[in-house]
Amino acid sequence: MQGHSLQRHLILDYLRNTGEHPTAERIAEALSRGGHAASTSNLYRNLTILVAGGQVRRLSLDDGPDRFDANLDPHYHVTCTRCNRVWDVAIQEGDRCDLALPEGFRPGVWEITVRGICAACARGPHPFES
Ligand SMILES: [Zn+2]
Ligand SMILES: [Zn+2]
Structure with a gap:
């Protein structure tokens, strides 16, 4: 190779x-x-x-x-807007049913990202925001 x-x-x-x-x-x-x-x-x-x-x-x-990302299993991303870390969260069977998609819509790719503040960042002041 x-x-x-x-x-x-x-x-x-x-x-x-x-x-x-x-x-x-x-x-x-x-x-x-x-x-x-x-x-x-x-x-x-x-x-x-x-x-x-x-x-x-x-x-x-x-x-x-x-x-x-080389993780091809269906999963959500949870990302911290302060430290930019990303976590993979597996999509459980049934999770998809909770989303109200338009009538007749056939989903192909599921990309769900949850943005927020992780526990470590929530505890302390942001290093760039002192
Ligand atoms: Zn963080
Ligand atoms: Zn991922």
Whole structure:
């Protein structure tokens, strides 16, 4: 394995082992820490291929850059608007029935994001808001 396919393998490996839902920038940092520095264009190209192939989800969780997720099981995202941490919450059978969808609507992709303040951030002053 070499070149693009190696990089895709490394990206997928990293995403499957982190719960962080990193941005492309964070992925680039992780690759370069592992001795596989990637140009931005190659990284985006490979992320696009992984997303198109259904191996990775591209998420817009906040106003920041897209994040990437290799957890393909149906799940909600809960994100803290202060520290930007993201948690995966499994969608339970029955959860979907509670949502009042328009009559006849056939849902395809479920993307539900809950934004708020996590317990750690709620306890203390925000480091940037002292
Ligand atoms: Zn927080
Ligand atoms: Zn996720």
